[in-house]
Amino acid sequence: MTRSNIALLVLVAAVAALPLFGGAYALRLGTIACLYAVLALSWNVVGGLAGYPSFATAAFFGYGAYAAGVLLGHGWPLWAAVAFAALSALVGAAALGAVLLRLRGHYFAIASLSLAEVLRELVNNATDLTGGGMGLNIPLAAGSGVMAEATFFFFAMWGVLLATALMAIVVGGSKLGFALACIRQNETASSMVGLNTTLYKAAAFGLSACFVGAAGGIYAAWVHYIDPSDVFDILYSVKPIVMALMGGLGSPLGVACGAFLYLGLEEVVWRNYIQIHTGVLGLLIVLLLLFLPHGLSSLRADRLWRRAKHV
Amino acid sequence: MQAAQILINALVLGCLYACIAIGFSLVWGVLNVINLIHGSFIVLGAYLAFGLYNALHVPPWYAVIVAAPLFFVLGYLLQRLLLNRVITAPVLVTLTLTFGLDLILNNAMIYFFKADYRKLTLTPSLGSVSILDVVVPVDRLIATAAALALTGLLYLLLRRSRIGRAIVAVRLDRDAAVLMGVNVPSIYAIAFGLGAALAGCAGVLMALIFPISPLTSSAYLGKAFVVCVLGGLGSVSGALAGGLLLALVEGVGSTFFGPSHATTLSFVLLIVFLVLRPQGLVGRKGFE
């Protein structure tokens, strides 16, 4: 295993120590940190490794939240509802991926963006099943204390993060990861050497949906109430991209660090600039793209050194 | 009778959709940038019309004359100062950058104008006329006519003027255009400025018909997406064809499935078109 993968696992393990520092706020923040890292690591499979600009994360997240939410309402146990959300997201996204990933560049970006729109509208209109625009109330898990529940959901989300990190590590070193790297560099040449590009792209899209679907399911159970404009928010598609860009595309460790750093910034901005927090977020995005195009890795000492020498 | 109603509504709405999408399409086609600020530009244009009418009693059809140069300068500067620095970067970067800019502009509008819906009400009201027994409000007709006029103006500009020919040349083949002596960065900035001007003017016209709020920007942007993909990229005729088709589909869809399904239908249509006919109705194949 490479050094950076070991560092990723250490980082994930360190997050699990959060409950030791107690406090409902720490647990809440920890749960969101795990969620963000899941989104970013999952996006990285399609966006970072295969190089396809996917804006479908919100679609997977919202789908997972609603699939699990509806099933919980029908009395399914949490683990079963989340497992169903994850597996159906995997299969559904793989099937969709085989079709949508024939598109390239902007066309793929728009198609993936519209996926969330279509699902949002479907959920909005299927009032009988989903409560439509009124949102969906999700029954509380068997009555335990507030802190016990917060701890439970933190570890549930952390479990998904651990699974996602393991997936990212395994994919990175596997034939699939190698195939995606080929596709990113030259898709035509890839098919010329016998690589079934459709198959591998579909697998990547499926994997990038699976854990996001699970995280959506746990999110729904955690917050007890979801509505379409919340869980299908386009920000769920854009945030993972910003996180990955912050940490540097491709490397799971960088992407996970980007996710935690992003959450830190978001908290600071949210606390200090409540009225203009989306504007400040936008400003951060713009500054990041203009001045740190390679993410934090462009701040690495050796590169600064090289730049200094050129000057 | 219902058919005439659907048809006339689609015609009126389709021209407006074309006007919403045309600046977006121009920027996408020429700069190869998906400009996510487009929706907020439209809303800003609507606020401009609202402000001019309520403060100075300037009716929206004159407000267009004010909006066009203002938005042109805004777009021109935005491209020159910010966007141009990442114009050669991958899709992901340009798209995310315009998203960030959109967050800033949209948040600024919510901060200054609040999120409540406002309505520009002309006093006295212009009333309505009936065409083929279908009643159409006059303000809607004026907006449609103005939208068509703007679209026609852009068409003439691209066809007849020197700058227009240069814009088309860059769209068709950037490298060849460079060899012919076209100053590409300047054309990019002009095209982006034009895109912004068209968005601003579209916003002024929308103020005549629809309620105004920063929250509506994503709906405008969504329409622009769909129109572009349906009609084909970067051409005036494509935007018109796409706008009319979208309006027709929405009209027929909401008649038969109920209005709430119209948007779903339009996005499903978008995905179907993307997969089966990415060049759009009137676009050429292999024309990315």
Add this chain to the structure above:
Amino acid sequence: MSDLLRLARVSRHFSGLQALRDVTLSVASGEVLGLIGPNGAGKTTLVNTICGVTPANSGSVMFDGRDITRIKTYQAARLGLSRTFQIVQPFSEFTALDNVAAAALFSQPGASLKAAREAARAHLAFVGLEAQGAQPAATLTLAMRKRLELAKALAMKPKLLFLDEVNAGLNSAEVERATRLIHELAASGITIVMIEHLMKVVLNVCTRIVVLHNGALIADGAPREVISNPAVVEAYLGQKYAQRSAGHG
């Protein structure tokens, strides 16, 4: 000798432009076939059509006893049809070794990444790039990238190998080296179809030549015969060469 590849009345057009007209052609196992013709004659299109990049509009392509007219590119590659590109197509971020490993990995079902890298080392050595194995493909010289293409094609264990202008842009020492490699490949039993502009190489290497002109085959036969064929001289070689070759006898 049996026919490895058989094309029957293959045509392909691109929105109005007829790139291939009724091409009927057989390639026998073990042959080294030269495919020549003036620029724009449709040589690369013919290769693309056989490999499934631009499938034929009409006609049929049989390879190794099966119909591959509508086959997908990656399937063609797995059947043992491999090719080099006129314009080299490396995975530019990968090392030379991983470029070849990709070809070994994906063309052989069930291959593992480790085994593919092992095989890749041998192929790099064969084309004389063992020293450059760890270098990113983007940093190689053109001659090296051409040989890298060849190593990639070989890693796919081809039955039939298309060489699309492997010598274009190389100096004479490099051409000589490439020609030696082609001789070795032919000796090892791989059937080769080569598109080539250098007549010296064609006459030196090929056992048979076909000439494509405006998308149609106009000659097919032994090298010396074909290049003295008046129609070929007219279409392709030009008056000057005809005189010169007549002079040399």
